[in-house]
Amino acid sequence: MKPQGKTLFDKIWDEHVVKSIDNGPDILYIDKHLIHEVTSPQAFAGLKRRGVSVFRPDKTVATADHNVPTLNQHLPIKEALSRKQVDTLTENCKTHGITLYGLGHPYQGIVHVIGPELGITQPGMTMVCGDSHTSTHGAFGSIAFGIGTSEVEMVLASQCVLQHKPKKMRITIDGELNHGVVSKDIILYIISQITAQGGTGYFVEFAGAAIRNLSMEARMTICNMSIEMGARGGLIAPDETTYAYLKGREFAPKGEELDKAIAAWSGLPSDEDAVFDKEYTFSADDIEPMITYGTNPGMGIKVSGWLPEVKDIDDASEQLSVEKSLAYMGFESGSRLLGHSVNYVFIGSCTNSRIEDLRMVAEVVKGKKKAENIKAYIVPGSKQVEAQAKAEGISDILEAAGFELRQPGCSACLAMNEDKIPAGEYCVSTSNRNFEGRQGPGSKTLLASPLTAAATAISGKIEDVRSLMER
Amino acid sequence: MKKFEKTISHFVPLPIEHVDTDQIIPARFLKATTREGFGENLFRDWRYDKSGDEIESFVLNKKGVKGEILVAGKNFGCGSSREHAAWAIVDYGFKVVVSSFFADIFKNNALNNGLLVVAVDEGFLEQIFTSDSQLIIDLETQNITIKGSGESRQFSINPYKKECLLNGYDDIDYLLNNREAIEAFESK
Numbered sequence: 242m243k244p245q246g247k248t249l250f251d252k253i254w255d256e257h258v259v260k261s262i263d264n265g266p267d268i269l270y271i272d273k274h275l276i277h278e279v280t281s282p283q284a285f286a287g288l289k290r291r292g293v294s295v296f297r298p299d300k301t302v303a304t305a306d307h308n309v310p311t312l313n314q315h316l317p318i319k320e321a322l323s324r325k326q327v328d329t330l331t332e333n334c335k336t337h338g339i340t341l342y343g344l345g346h347p348y349q350g351i352v353h354v355i356g357p358e359l360g361i362t363q364p365g366m367t368m369v370c371g372d373s374h375t376s377t378h379g380a381f382g383s384i385a386f387g388i389g390t391s392e393v394e395m396v397l398a399s400q401c402v403l404q405h406k407p408k409k410m411r412i413t414i415d416g417e418l419n420h421g422v423v424s425k426d427i428i429l430y431i432i433s434q435i436t437a438q439g440g441t442g443y444f445v446e447f448a449g450a451a452i453r454n455l456s457m458e459a460r461m462t463i464c465n466m467s468i469e470m471g472a473r474g475g476l477i478a479p480d481e482t483t484y485a486y487l488k489g490r491e492f493a494p495k496g497e498e499l500d501k502a503i504a505a506w507s508g509l510p511s512d513e514d515a516v517f518d519k520e521y522t523f524s525a526d527d528i529e530p531m532i533t534y535g536t537n538p539g540m541g542i543k544v545s546g547w548l549p550e551v552k553d554i555d556d557a558s559e560q561l562s563v564e565k566s567l568a569y570m571g572f573e574s575g576s577r578l579l580g581h582s583v584n585y586v587f588i589g590s591c592t593n594s595r596i597e598d599l600r601m602v603a604e605v606v607k608g609k610k611k612a613e614n615i616k617a618y619i620v621p622g623s624k625q626v627e628a629q630a631k632a633e634g635i636s637d638i639l640e641a642a643g644f645e646l647r648q649p650g651c652s653a654c655l656a657m658n659e660d661k662i663p664a665g666e667y668c669v670s671t672s673n674r675n676f677e678g679r680q681g682p683g684s685k686t687l688l689a690s691p692l693t694a695a696a697t698a699i700s701g702k703i704e705d706v707r708s709l710m711e712r
Numbered sequence: 713m714k715k716f717e718k719t720i721s722h723f724v725p726l727p728i729e730h731v732d733t734d735q736i737i738p739a740r741f742l743k744a745t746t747r748e749g750f751g752e753n754l755f756r757d758w759r760y761d762k763s764g765d766e767i768e769s770f771v772l773n774k775k776g777v778k779g780e781i782l783v784a785g786k787n788f789g790c791g792s793s794r795e796h797a798a799w800a801i802v803d804y805g806f807k808v809v810v811s812s813f814f815a816d817i818f819k820n821n822a823l824n825n826g827l828l829v830v831a832v833d834e835g836f837l838e839q840i841f842t843s844d845s846q847l848i849i850d851l852e853t854q855n856i857t858i859k860g861s862g863e864s865r866q867f868s869i870n871p872y873k874k875e876c877l878l879n880g881y882d883d884i885d886y887l888l889n890n891r892e893a894i895e896a897f898e899s900k
Binding site: 259264265268280293323388390403405437468473537559565656674677682683 | 728729730732734735738739740742743744745746747757762785786787790791792793794795796798813815816817820821824825870871872873882883884886887888890891893894897898
């Protein structure tokens with residue numbers, strides 16, 4: 242009898258199991274470990290307490306991103322605690338011989354932007370980082386997931402983590418995307434359908450024609466937000482698009498090595514008879530530009546649509562949950578968001594700060610002016626994205642439209658630095674979380690695509706980008 | 713890590729769903745480089761107003777509500793992977809969190825810090841919320857009991873993690889003891 246086919250996920254996971262504990266987790270070997278200043282200091286302190294050194298320093302790469310200013314990065318960080326965190330990272334990397342792309346380095350940037358753009362992220366790898374959006378790297382056909390600081394310490398000490406093998410889900414998007422619909426809309430749509438907890442316990446493979454046709458940047462946006470439906474990670478089978486992206490990247494294999502690697506990677510996609518624990522199929526045709534109205538990423542609707550009627554929600558606890566969200570956001574049940582006044586726009590974060598995202602924004606705002614009331618943070622994902630945006634004239638287009646391109650970092654996605662949305666203000670944001678106060682205490686976040694965010698910045702109110710495109 | 717002992721205590725009810733780790737500990741309080749002191753800012757923006765005064769209606773500020781057990785609505789701990797959320801809950805003095813559903817990363821982080829997470833069915837969660845009783849959490853027998861009514865449920869926990877919690881072992885010790893196997897794997 243022919244053995245049962247394996248999924249992409251199984252193939253990679255099984256290759257990386259050092260040992261399985263009876264009735265317990267697997268010891269999973271990690272190929273690449275990314276660290277940053279916020280979730281690593283306690284891990285290094287733990288190593289010191291145990292008198293243990295970093296086991297494989299060449300398999301960890303560091304950058305400073307979560308807590309850095311996005312203006313005047315050449316000056317010392319003003320805020321003492323932030324400065325200390327960044328200095329501690331620098332010190333730890335020096336002590337343990339870990340490569341650091343710190344502030345001022347031409348490779349510095351958001352950890353999930355620089356991994357792929359440097360060719361560090363490759364198909365078939367296992368990758369972890371003390372950040373839930375590590376799922377981003379799954380776009381290359383790798384197993385990538387976020388971990389806590391104790392687990393960061395495990396990887397530093399042993400290059401392994403103890404993990405239970407999750408279940409497998411496949412989400413297929415058939416067909417072709419509508420005009421004005423981009424990958425952010427796909428993922429917001431998926432989460433709105435299966436809820437903010439629908440993926441918990443699973444690793445999700447995204448498949449189907451609409452996914453195949455996406456660029457690497459767009460695939461990263463989808464995998465990035467897998468965690469927002471509770472899934473530990475998402476992944477997409479590597480293909481010609483993946484290989485073309487990797488070609489010529491700094492740390493990607495080159496020449497003959499690349500050919501060999503591609504031959505091996507080509508065996509990774511899920512076998513035809515592979516079985517998933519759960520499957521969903523959606524039609525691209527049903528997806529329109531999306532926006533969230535509530536305080537978890539599952540609360541999404543079409544930009545042109547209406548908020549749910551609280552009284553029509555059957556489940557009592559969900560009713561309560563939506564009611565509480567609407568009260569926080571200051572929206573009325575059954576109302577419309579289109580045309581609602583907004584004073585802030587944030588374009589950035591590990592979800593949407595890559596060159597393609599900035600190109601999308603430039604395309605919408607070119608030859609137009611931002612609305613008077615709008616304050617915008619446009620924050621590139623990395624020094625390389627920043628340089629490319631300048632080289633392509635994107636910064637000039639933004640400037641002419643009344644915007645400014647800031648310096649790379651996580652910025653107003655989580656508002657650890659000084660980039661905060663003031664209390665009570667609405668912000669249409671290309672980031673990944675609309676939790677209460679996520680962008681600053683009392684801030685009200687509406688998640689959307691770069692196209693929708695750019696259109697909103699031009700109109701000064703929530704806008705359907707398709708109406709600007711038609712003009 | 714401390715050994716987990718049988719816990720008999722009143723509970724703090726937080727009947728809210730999707731409590732994300734940004735609510736448990738907002739990002740602006742993640743700037744510390746040590747693990748201690750996060751309890752002070754546990755549920756910061758629900759607990760204190762803009763000027764730093766206690767918000768009376770929030771459960772942690774209510775007189776007479778005390779306990780080593782936090783009971784919350786489903787999908788507790790979703791969002792950011794920040795272990796600071798587990799540190800804050802432990803630092804505040806909780807030993808157990810009960811909910812009908814936990815987010816994956818939070819669950820790992822909690823267990824790695826000796827904080828027991830107990831998942832119960834929605835019906836039982838409702839019974840807890842409506843009871844005004846102590847809860848008994850026995851990890852050895854994997855039982856959670858509402859002391860007043862005597863109603864109880866079995867809860868599941870991985871046998872490996874149970875061992876770790878009962879004995880105060882941590883995963884890093886385990887991995888360090890497996891370095892040989894890891895080196896052998898590397899040279900394959």
